Amino acid sequence: MKTNGGWKIYSLFLMIAFLVGGCGFKDIDKRLFAVSIGVDLAKDSSKKYLVSLKFAIPSASKEQPNDFYIVSQEADSMSEAVRILKTKVDKEIDFSHAKVIIISEEVAKSRGNAGMYYWFNRRRDIQAITWVAVGKPNAKDILKVKPKSEQVPSNSLFLALGKDGSETPYVIPTYLFDFKYRLIERGIDPILPIIEAKKDYFEINTAGLFNESKMIIHLAPEETKILNFLKSKEEKSSIKVERGKTVIVIDSQMVKAKYKIHTPKGSPPYIKVNVSVKGKLEEASRRVANSQLYQYEKAAEKTLNQEFKNVLKKMQRAGVDPMGFGLRYRSRHFNHDDWEEWKKIYPNITFKVHTKVQITDTGLIE
Amino acid sequence: MNRYFLYLVLLNMLINVIIFVPKILIEYRYEGAVMGVLIAIPLGFSLNVVFSKMISKFPEKGFPEIFSIAGKKRWFIILPFGIISLITFSSGLISLLGFVDILRRFVNPEMPYVYLLSIFLTGVLLIIQLPTDRVMYLLEIVLFLNTPLITFIIFKAFTSEFLVWDSILEVGTYLFAKPSLKAIAAASYAFSGYTNLIIFNRIIKGKLKMWNFLVILVLGLINLFTTFFIPIGFHGSDGAQEYLYPWISTADSLRLVYSPIERVIFLFLIFYMGITLMSVSVHWHVAFELIKGTYKESRKKNWAVLVIFTCCTIICAIFLNTILLNKITVHWMIVRLGLEIMIVGLFFIWARRKTA
Numbered sequence: 123m124k125t126n127g128g129w130k131i132y133s134l135f136l137m138i139a140f141l142v143g144g145c146g147f148k149d150i151d152k153r154l155f156a157v158s159i160g161v162d163l164a165k166d167s168s169k170k171y172l173v174s175l176k177f178a179i180p181s182a183s184k185e186q187p188n189d190f191y192i193v194s195q196e197a198d199s200m201s202e203a204v205r206i207l208k209t210k211v212d213k214e215i216d217f218s219h220a221k222v223i224i225i226s227e228e229v230a231k232s233r234g235n236a237g238m239y240y241w242f243n244r245r246r247d248i249q250a251i252t253w254v255a256v257g258k259p260n261a262k263d264i265l266k267v268k269p270k271s272e273q274v275p276s277n278s279l280f281l282a283l284g285k286d287g288s289e290t291p292y293v294i295p296t297y298l299f300d301f302k303y304r305l306i307e308r309g310i311d312p313i314l315p316i317i318e319a320k321k322d323y324f325e326i327n328t329a330g331l332f333n334e335s336k337m338i339i340h341l342a343p344e345e346t347k348i349l350n351f352l353k354s355k356e357e358k359s360s361i362k363v364e365r366g367k368t369v370i371v372i373d374s375q376m377v378k379a380k381y382k383i384h385t386p387k388g389s390p391p392y393i394k395v396n397v398s399v400k401g402k403l404e405e406a407s408r409r410v411a412n413s414q415l416y417q418y419e420k421a422a423e424k425t426l427n428q429e430f431k432n433v434l435k436k437m438q439r440a441g442v443d444p445m446g447f448g449l450r451y452r453s454r455h456f457n458h459d460d461w462e463e464w465k466k467i468y469p470n471i472t473f474k475v476h477t478k479v480q481i482t483d484t485g486l487i488e
Numbered sequence: 489m490n491r492y493f494l495y496l497v498l499l500n501m502l503i504n505v506i507i508f509v510p511k512i513l514i515e516y517r518y519e520g521a522v523m524g525v526l527i528a529i530p531l532g533f534s535l536n537v538v539f540s541k542m543i544s545k546f547p548e549k550g551f552p553e554i555f556s557i558a559g560k561k562r563w564f565i566i567l568p569f570g571i572i573s574l575i576t577f578s579s580g581l582i583s584l585l586g587f588v589d590i591l592r593r594f595v596n597p598e599m600p601y602v603y604l605l606s607i608f609l610t611g612v613l614l615i616i617q618l619p620t621d622r623v624m625y626l627l628e629i630v631l632f633l634n635t636p637l638i639t640f641i642i643f644k645a646f647t648s649e650f651l652v653w654d655s656i657l658e659v660g661t662y663l664f665a666k667p668s669l670k671a672i673a674a675a676s677y678a679f680s681g682y683t684n685l686i687i688f689n690r691i692i693k694g695k696l697k698m699w700n701f702l703v704i705l706v707l708g709l710i711n712l713f714t715t716f717f718i719p720i721g722f723h724g725s726d727g728a729q730e731y732l733y734p735w736i737s738t739a740d741s742l743r744l745v746y747s748p749i750e751r752v753i754f755l756f757l758i759f760y761m762g763i764t765l766m767s768v769s770v771h772w773h774v775a776f777e778l779i780k781g782t783y784k785e786s787r788k789k790n791w792a793v794l795v796i797f798t799c800c801t802i803i804c805a806i807f808l809n810t811i812l813l814n815k816i817t818v819h820w821m822i823v824r825l826g827l828e829i830m831i832v833g834l835f836f837i838w839a840r841r842k843t844a
Contacts, residue, residue: 136610148598246593249751250740286745299723299741300650307655307724355649446654453657456664 154213155180157190157276158222160261161200161229161238169196171229171238173203175215176265178275190275192265200241217247222279223254223298224261224317230330230337236305239335243302250299253283256316256330256337263319270322282326283315291347291359292327305335308461309448313349316340331442339440341433348433351397352379352445360404365421368408372422372481374401383451385467392472393447395430402483412488415481422479430475438468447471490700492692493540493685495627496770497704500681501711502638503767505735506590506760507583508817512674513716514729522663524671525712531672532679533708537701539832540682542839543689544696550620550687552781566782568831572686573775575827580771581801582817584608587764589810590736594757605805608765613794615769616776621691623773630762638759641752642714644742651721658725659717673821678708678715680828687774732810772797 160174174194181189193210197203208215223242229235242248257264265276272278281287283295294313304312312332318325327343341349347359354377361372378398385391399422403410410418437444451464504510513521546554551572555565588605596604615623645651685692719734722741731737739756749755779793808816 132610132614136607246597250737251743251751284745297650297741297743299737303652303722303724303727306727306730308726309658310652310654446652449652449654449658453654453661456661458662460661 153216155219160224162226164196224257226261252298310446313444363422371405372401373404376400398478426477497681510734520665520668521671523667525675528675532676536682573778577775580768616773634759673825
């Protein structure tokens, strides 16, 4: 071949280039992996935030694989905090495994944190699929919790929020990119799960609703479940229904919610929400005959209608819109001031909820 | 169906993501990008069809061979060849710099920019010297390995529960805004892979059938929809424009729970490594061969051209930061579209006269 000599020089150059590339790289034993990040409001200090990082300690032995330690720093901004934190640890801080960001309730309820939220998005090494959650009573306490069943630091949080482990309708997990999306998008507001730290376990069954960049209200566990139904995100759940003195529990297999915004001319606008639930009877306080199931379905529909309506109205009163009704309105209207229109419409809109419940199965017992 | 032709066009559609097309389109989403895309589709497609049909009248000949019969007027060859090679070279250069910047950002930020660039550059310079058919074979292999996996990622994006169709529709409601030239130029890039035929026509045997163009039209529609609307679905009609690389951030927003690497962005970057390498190589091969066509075969001059390529790249790498590169690309797209229309027009007239 004509270019034989050239090939040799090239391959030599290529090899050198690859070798040199290794120089810029810090080995894994010179890195500290932050697994979760907590942001609190600083107390008794002129600074604004108290930033805590939870580092996993890689250990050679299998005896204590879930060792970790927490380092905190007070600072006015995230980048300042991280810069000072670097002086407190011996190794390079690596955020590429940070998968949970905990914001304390106080931070979430205060204004002017957009810069801090954006810092996470701006950093290239923090994953966009990091979960964001609100910590109660504060973020550092959440980081400190060490459940007995946990094998790797913070892993129990990852499992709970990621729904790889337990699946419950009381958790509405939110990714960082989704949180940012909802912060900035007009017509849809952020939802964050609220994690409560107990002695050595977590309790995640409520959700906080944001308006713009501030947490306004939080939903009770049952309301969180209803919101999850409305979002059609979680289907496996249980619905308690009372009819007379009998109490039955429906184990739902499929929940689908659809909504449509109607703005008829001349009459007040309303949102029609259609929910269909399919499930099986899981528990009953008395014997329920198959022929009577129909009546229980009706009772369940009535209860659910009321519950859906209550949650929707609660959100409307608080002026938050986690369902994205506003976005739906914007997307269906071609005029460019549709957002201003919607802001006038939303406080007065009425909800018409229609639920359809089907009990398809009563388990092994009739 | 001629698959080589398809590869050339497909390559440009895939490299869209690196060369700031999504960024430009999303920036003008409220100011006429939707209409711009709708205009760019027939425009880019018809340019594609006209040029490919015309050049297929000269079977197995690239521009240097076609114009070698044009006569003695050297400037007649040097001037257009110089301009075309400048455009193809800069096209490769922008995607190379853009991708190296992405790599440095996400994979190894401690590594100096120029080192990373030089690894790519070595590969590219090696490939562009190969004969045209071998470049094509390499392209085929790379596309074969990477396209199915990229398609899988795009499929995952389409089926993700975080893709909000309302946001996409919201941008769709700005359909009637006055189309923006920048958006038209950026969107038409998806179809402009045909310009590589200037050289790669050497290996295209036989006529291009209607089938080819139909496939390209469909692929182009899907491609433009994906590049433009998927980031909007993930990051919002208001929020998507805040990202420097909307598609890279979108890939980062996907989660493959049970894959070896949960973070899709790394898979995405690995697949795009090969695609970028080949895209740069194909563009530069065209530029290199065109320049070679203006003088008599001489190894010294060839080397001089390669050295100029390298120097240009390194100088640009030192002086251009990402924001500047992004700004330049916007204007470059418009220049490219203008030149493309001019070249296709001139070639059309010339070829009609020649063959009639």
